[in-house]
Amino acid sequence: MAQTEEKLEFFPPIADVVDKTDAGDEEDISARPLEEIESLCMQCGEQGVTRMMLTSIPFFREVIVMSFRCEHCGHSNNEIQSAGKIRPEGTMYTVKVLNRGDLDRQLIRSEACTINIPEFQLVLPPSRGHFTTVEGLLRDIVADLSVQQPLRRIQDETAYAKIRGIIDGLMEIIDDDKEEGEEGQDKPEKRDLSKEDSVTRAITITLDDPSGNSFLEFVGSMSDLKWNMRTYERSLEQNRQLGLAPPAEDNEENVADEAEQQSGGMNEEVFEFPGVCSRCSRPLVTRMKKVSIPYFKDTIIMSTNCDDCGYRDNEIKSGTAISELGKRITLKVEDRDDLSRDILKSDTSGLSIPEIDLDLHPGTLGGRFTTLIRKTTDWFL
Structure with missing residues (x-):
């Protein structure tokens, strides 16, 4: 309590x-x-x-x-x-303005709210929070659009005419006469209209607020036929705009860090597995490391060395998914520098040298990461 x-x-x-406020004494500040x-x-x-x-x-x-x-x-x-928390879901309010009583509906717009009036193809992007009525919102729109009209009339007459049409349409809805002295017309007396009178043009006002902190008043109860509210789940981009999710750059860095942690830090660590030499049957160690080859992708290199008989072997495996398309690479060897080029052959790759009628089928010698001259020597050994 x-x-x-x-x-x-x-x-x-x-x-x-x-x-x-109305009944308070002006002298009693407290x-x-x-x-x-x-x-x-x-x-x-x-x-x-x-x-x-x-x-x-x-x-x-x-x-x-x-x-x-x-x-x-x-x-x-x-x-x-x-003064409350951001709601777990976004909200969208829609109201049909059919008579003058609808212009008195209270409207609360948060700084994350977007307002749409489709009849005028008018979309108001998120701005500062505002507490007003539907009529007050329309008056603010008219005031904002009218500020640059004299300049538009000189610089861009087409834009001036389009915006003039929106202003005139909104002024008819709120039953405001044209401003005094504009286009040589005087301001006539306003008519006395009741709240039950229909507006000159029915419009639809939609408030789309991902934070859920906007509000559009209903009349009587939530079963108001001209009023509708629905909630929706926010997207990742909307959560970022509200500060509920990290920016895209930070998120990518976090995902990369998590992937590296999940892989056990393979980019920095060398793993060792005990085995048996295929030549002398002595115990040996196979080492494995994940590396990133420039202009290519992540790969896993495995190296086996036997200290007893000197047997050596290395093999390479892809560390990522299989590409959607195959690849054919052709190299013209013209000098000795070309023999020092790095070569990466997967275990599904074939290779041919037409000048010496050499043709290696896919799977031959497995995957290799070496230089061209060392690779050629291995084929003839």
Whole structure:
């Protein structure tokens, strides 16, 4: 009980916060539900005021609402941040805006949320968190798109016309008349419309949030026919964007380290196996090491030396999967330097020297990693 009461004290419902703000005495600073902090204005460099409010949204969760205003230059800004944990699944909200009552739905957008309005082919990428209504969202879109319109009209008339169409369409939905003085028209009086009146153009608003910290209000209950919510499992890339998974570069390094650890550190270690010499039948040691051949792939080299009779043998095996395609390599030997070239022959490789009518079938002499002159000597010994 003590923990519940403390939680309600720090995050009271937003309706209680509003009532307390309206009924509060301006002189009683301690009774205010807001925290005020002096902050630097990034526009003019003077000191402004940031107000913070801890509250809970009905049917959602606890949030922190922040608002900044500078009295010197008039710059203002507001932002919302989730006070809870990132959900284990992403969420996608969809609402159909059919009448003016739908414009009053509360909307919470986190900094990881993408908003899509398909009727206008409009996609808003992730931005700062925002607590507003559907109408407030549309007004913000109109304000953002209108900023560069005079410049677009001069530089790119095609883009200006397309964006002008989006602005006019959104202004019709929120029933805003054209701005005063634009294109020589005065601003007529607004009509008084009820919430049951249909909007001039129905639209669909979709909130796609991998963090699950966005929200779009339903009316009545979750069976609202114009409202839908579904959850989905985040992809690896979305987890990386949220900081829940390491970046791709780090992940590749970790996978390589794990593979090296699982292989027992074969790249650095030489393994020894006891055996018997095929010539003198004395005990000997076969050594094995994994190496990476430049411009090729990982291979396993096995070497056998008998200290009693001097017998030597080495063999090479591929350390990776079989390639999808076969390979044919041709070398023209013209001088003695060519005889020093390294040669890697697998146990499935054949070899031919047409000048001396030499043809070795696949499997002959097994796999070898040596030089060309030493290899040629082995064939005739």
